[in-house]
Amino acid sequence: MTLDLNTLIAILTMAAATVFTRVSGLVLIRHIEIDERRRTAIEAIPPAVLMAVIAPTAFATGWAETLACAATAIAARRLPMLASVVVGVATVALLRAAGL
Template identity: 65%
Template sequence: MSLDYQTFLAILAMAAATALTRVSGAFLLRFLTIGPQAREALDAIPPAVLMAVIAPTALATGWAETIACAVTALAALRLPLLACVVIGVLSVVALRAVGL
């Protein structure tokens, strides 16, 4: 397998942009005071992103995926994002194992 020089540079540039975005956000938040309404809005972002990612799967695939998406959506109401992802993956695996 060979890696093209331009492809390698593009991957490095995307990695740098991702890292800088994350670091700059954490750095800038040190200088801002966030009120309770803004905090609630920021806390709502991870479940919203999760739903945006899994909604196409729920609508375009089989029953196992659709049920797992519903289970994940319910979990997202109370649990952190990583826990919801784990629950969603395990739900798909279990539902596929039983033949749905």
């Protein structure tokens, strides 16, 4: 298997951009006072991103996926991100096994 130089450069550039955004967020957050309003907004980001990722699936596939997306959305309001994903995956697996 050979690796094209352009592909390698693209991979390294994307990795650098990812590291830069993560590190810059950590550096910048040290200079901002986190009050309750900002904390609430920051805590709402992971469930919002999760919903943005799974929402197209809810409308583009069958009933099992739509119901699993709804279950994931409900779970994301109370559970941590990983637990919400587990709920969604388990729900779609059970509904598919049930024939939906």
